[in-house]
Amino acid sequence: MLGSLNTRVMLEYLPDIWQGFLSTLMLSTTGFAGALTLGIIACALSIQPVRWLRAPATVYIDAVRATPLLAQLYFLYFGLPRLGIVLPEILIGIIVLSLNSGAYVAEIIRSGILAISRGQVEAAISSGMTYLQRMRLIILPQALRPTISPLIGQAIVLVKDSSLLSLISVVELTRAGQMIAIDRFMPIEGLVATALAYLLLYYLLKLLAGIWSHQNRLPGRA
Amino acid sequence: MIEFTNLNKWFGSLHVLKDIDLAVTKGEVVVVCGPSGSGKSTLIRCINGLEPFQKGRLVVDGFDLGSSSVRLRELRMEVGFVFQSFNLYPHKTALENVTLAPIHVRGLSKAEADDRGRALLEKVGLADRMQSYPHQLSGGQQQRVAIARSLCMQPKIMLFDEPTSALDPEMINEVLDVMVSLAREGMTMMVVTHEMGFARKVADRVIFMDRGAIVETADPESFFTNPQSERSRDFLSKVLHH
Numbered sequence: 001m002l003g004s005l006n007t008r009v010m011l012e013y014l015p016d017i018w019q020g021f022l023s024t025l026m027l028s029t030t031g032f033a034g035a036l037t038l039g040i041i042a043c044a045l046s047i048q049p050v051r052w053l054r055a056p057a058t059v060y061i062d063a064v065r066a067t068p069l070l071a072q073l074y075f076l077y078f079g080l081p082r083l084g085i086v087l088p089e090i091l092i093g094i095i096v097l098s099l100n101s102g103a104y105v106a107e108i109i110r111s112g113i114l115a116i117s118r119g120q121v122e123a124a125i126s127s128g129m130t131y132l133q134r135m136r137l138i139i140l141p142q143a144l145r146p147t148i149s150p151l152i153g154q155a156i157v158l159v160k161d162s163s164l165l166s167l168i169s170v171v172e173l174t175r176a177g178q179m180i181a182i183d184r185f186m187p188i189e190g191l192v193a194t195a196l197a198y199l200l201l202y203y204l205l206k207l208l209a210g211i212w213s214h215q216n217r218l219p220g221r222a
Numbered sequence: 223m224i225e226f227t228n229l230n231k232w233f234g235s236l237h238v239l240k241d242i243d244l245a246v247t248k249g250e251v252v253v254v255c256g257p258s259g260s261g262k263s264t265l266i267r268c269i270n271g272l273e274p275f276q277k278g279r280l281v282v283d284g285f286d287l288g289s290s291s292v293r294l295r296e297l298r299m300e301v302g303f304v305f306q307s308f309n310l311y312p313h314k315t316a317l318e319n320v321t322l323a324p325i326h327v328r329g330l331s332k333a334e335a336d337d338r339g340r341a342l343l344e345k346v347g348l349a350d351r352m353q354s355y356p357h358q359l360s361g362g363q364q365q366r367v368a369i370a371r372s373l374c375m376q377p378k379i380m381l382f383d384e385p386t387s388a389l390d391p392e393m394i395n396e397v398l399d400v401m402v403s404l405a406r407e408g409m410t411m412m413v414v415t416h417e418m419g420f421a422r423k424v425a426d427r428v429i430f431m432d433r434g435a436i437v438e439t440a441d442p443e444s445f446f447t448n449p450q451s452e453r454s455r456d457f458l459s460k461v462l463h464h
Contacts, residue, residue: 055265117309119307119309120309120311121305122272122305122309123303123305123309123310123311125272126270126272126298126299126301126302126372127297127298127299127326127327127328127371127372127375128295128296128323128324128375129295129326130295133326133327136312137322141313175316222271
């Protein structure tokens with residue numbers, strides 16, 4: 001099947017694939033930036049002892065984790081206009097990706113914070129540190145290090161999830177691949193070109209993760 | 223300096239501190255001992271507000287811990303706490319562990335804090351380990367860093383919660399030596415420990431607790447040689463079996 005691949009057509013559509021690649025890259029980076037922001041806020045709320053602060057975070061995280069991304073996408077795509085909010089598809093796409101990924105990011109960071117022993121917190125409290133000082137100086141530096149790997153994993157999931165935005169006619173990688181299929185009736189060429197571009201994105205992320213963890217080795221350890 | 227008046231504490235329905243009356247004066251060294259679960263750790267954890275209590279009064283260095291307006295953070299700056307499990311910050315060097323709170327809580331400059339921190343680490347015999355991370359240090363060394371960390375805040379009171387219980391036997395003395403010299407310098411100390419040698423050497427008083435209540439208070443010599451209550455005799459016979 002792959003032996004009979006029409007590489008000439010694939011090269012011909014390279015500019016479109018490249019456009020799709022850039023678009024997916026943009027959707028993913030802005031989407032993940034949004035997810036980190038939402039995730040950190042939701043996580044900060046979810047670890048508060050006061051119930052009414054925790055409640056909105058719990059509702060958000062549960063609602064996102066319990067429903068499919070596609071349903072969330074359609075819900076906003078068809079639901080927002082009914083509320084009189086008309087947004088460009090691309091913006092809806094970024095919002096959905098951020099909302100969806102943010103819930104998982106919140107859980108990842110929360111697990112890192114909960115892994116810090118009570119003794120660390122008590123030592124910091126006993127020395128007179130404020131809540132924010134404890135977070136900034138003691139808890140977060142220890143909590144975030146082990147979350148980097150799962151966060152990169154979440155970013156990779158987000159890159160792939162962004163392909164669903166093709167369903168609300170956002171032009172990105174998957175959509176660009178579909179164009180080869182539609183224009184030339186060559187679905188496999190389109191899919192292979194798309195897959196190669198996703199692979200490239202995946203390795204870019206892996207490379208970034210490697211650089212990050214090299215620069216942030218635990219001090220005093222190899 | 224520390225004054226408990228009729229203090230009571232419950233964990234749910236469990237009555238963990240019962241009618242505690244105790245006054246510790248400036249410069250006094252008080253050793254607290256008793257069987258496990260007798261409330262001795264809870265007692266000293268009340269002193270810096272790590273544990274709340276439900277009834278009675280506790281005044282520490284002029285701070286009334288029962289009042290709603292107590293500025294716990296200010297109190298904690300004056301009260302050092304040394305944990306059984308050291309609780310050093312694993313991502314900071316020994317020197318950074320010691321200087322972190324002085325810089326961020328006391329507002330010392332880094333240079334000032336470093337000077338103070340180096341002097342203290344030298345004092346506890348760790349001049350050559352200042353740049354080491356906690357995982358590179360032995361238990362005894364870690365606990366000495368933890369003591370230096372508390373001292374660097376220049377507290378008025380030092381609390382020790384079984385500081386040698388997590389240590390290998392050969393490391394216990396290096397920690398006790400530091401505590402003995404601290405006691406001799408006149409620090410106000412409350413120490414939860416079963417180290418009878420330490421108690422004999424520097425304690426002004428020994429308090430024996432059982433089931434949440436103070437059962438006996440005595441000077442160390444008479445406590446160890448002639449305990450008054452049945453329960454302390456029973457306890458000592460189990461601890462001093464050699």
